[in-house]
Amino acid sequence: MRRHRRHLLAFMVMGLAFASMAMREEDNPDVFGSLRSPSESQTGILPISTLAFDTVSTQGIPVARPSAALPLERFEITASAFVKQAEQPIHLNDTVSFIIRVSWKGAIGDVTVENPEHPILTGLELLSVQPSNKTSPESGKTVAEFLYLLRPTQKGTATVGPVDIHYRLRQSGEEGTLRTTSQALAILPVPINWGKILLVALAIITAVIIALCVVASVIRRRSRKAMLEEEAKPSPYERILGELSSTRLLLIEGELKNFYHKIAQLTKGFLSVTEGKQVMNMTSEELATYLESRDIDQQMRAKVLSILSRCDNVRYAGSVPTEAEHNDIMADLKTLIDAKTRQEKTGGQE
Amino acid sequence: MNPEIASINERVKEESQFVESLVSEVGKVIVGQRYMIERLLIGLLSNGHVLLEGVPGLAKTMTVKTLAAAIDAKFQRIQFTPDLLPADLIGTMIYNQKDQTFVPKKGPIFANFILADEINRAPAKVQSALLEAMQEHQVTISDHTFVLDEPFLVMATQNPIEQEGTYPLPEAQIDRFMLKLKITYPNKKEEREILERMTTSNDFHIDRVVSPADIMKVRRVVNQIYMDEKIKNYIIDIVFASRNPEHYKIDVADYIQYGASPRASIYLTLAAKAHAFLRHRGHVTPDDVKAIGMDVLRHRIIITYEAEAEELTSEDIVKKIFDEVEVP
Structure with a gap:
């Protein structure tokens, strides 16, 4: 009985440990390389409030784990994808910046990240792509960013498909792939700019009033002239x-x-x-x-x-x-x- | 005054003396109808034929017959019927047993004054034979061509009612008539006089006022009557306004299918000269053109269905044209 009790205690401790690990993963979604398979990632509409986090909105998931476990642990390679203007509502005529960010610990030359394929877009069109490499002095991490400028083509829900990111370690020549999850954006119709409309209406009304004043003045002057002419006109x-x-x-x-x-x-x-x-x-x-x-x-x-x-x-x-x-x-x-x-x-x- | 025009004026005054006598001689029989008598004289003096339209009993035949008597001209009345043949009109070749040859037998068209009564009751071939004689002033019987006596004046009548079983004249043939007259009922006073005159005696003696030779001489004088350039331009404007009314800012373009032909300009000129002659003038004024314009143009303007739908006649169109075209 005591032996059973000991086993139950040990099982509960293990369960708590697992639960604590899981919570840690959820609290720190920046960290990639978890054992979750890509199919486990959820694809769905992300409300604007969700996109408002200027941190990582989608985690990169390793598709093909490198042959040795060392590189991931050593370089802590992570990938994230997010929409830059996530805090603001997105309207039809806006330009949306979709960024894929890959970071690792180490120098720029340690890891080579290939330009990813363009994401599959629904309700959006691709305007341009700008890749860049930079080193963050704060965390000592190197960051490779891929900026996609997108424009919504229809109101409603727009999606950015998952993107595969291929990288290679320079020293060992080891390769790996990370995949971002797809993103859903709520696209709102073009907002009515009441302020601008009011301003234009005010300008038109002012112009009309000025024009009417001018016309009235001309008519008054002409009628006076006509009266004078009429008086001077011969029979x-x-x-x-x-x-x-x-x-x-x-x-x-x-x-x-x-x-x-x-x-x-x-x-x-x-x-x-x-x-x-x-x-x-x-x-x-x-x-x-x-x-x-x-x-x-x-x-x-x-x-x-x-x-x-x-x-x-x-x-x-x-x-x-x-x-x-x-x-x-x-x-x-x-x-x-x-x-x-x-x-x-x-x-x-x- | 220009000596030439002055001389024409003098000559016209002299030659037109017979007009009043002629009208008064016809007036012995015909009550009123001054308009018809004057128009018949205009046709006679300007070598044009006249189409008369009016209901029966308006003295159309009587007027023409009396006029022919006053001119001492040969008169023939031909009643057009559906069974009439061209040979009945112009004549035919008949066999002479004595000479064993075919000799021409001239038809009733060989006269100075022809009254083609109810012309629209005869078939097209008869109408065509008459209209050809009107145009050419000659007829051909078999191989023989005969020139018709001058003056040769055809007055055809049409009844505006009872159109069933008739052969309406085609526009091209109507165009050959210089004038189309619309004869109306006499007024009350005239009607009373007709009653008095026609119920007391039927024996009217008509004296000869002029001879056919005099008429031919007068025709030459009429042709010499002076017409100023402005009057000629006025006539051209009237005829062109019937073709392109919009150029003259006359709002009747939708009602005109075909305007007046060049024959209208010719006849308007000749008729205006003859009208001036009847007024003893050796020159034409716009009054002459206006006075005769309706009779020359009413049958030459073909109206559209739109005009018919709005109950407009060619006369309304002609009136509008004369009202709008500027008088020189």
């Missing part, structure tokens, strides 16, 4: 009289037909002030019929038709009037306009 009859006086230039230039055409147009223009633009495209006969149907002063109607008839004779019948006839037709039109202007000023009392 339609004054305008026709102005054009009539300049029509004589056509006679000086020998443009007889154009002179009479202009006189006819001015006569129709005179009528259009009261009768509307429709009269401008009427022929003399059409105009005669039209005026017949309107309540228009007989004398005025006769004068209008007389002017148009004389114009038609020159324009269509090749008639060549004398200088006196040119003056007469201009005087007749002027008399007509003056009479109408006087009539309008007196309100038809004349």
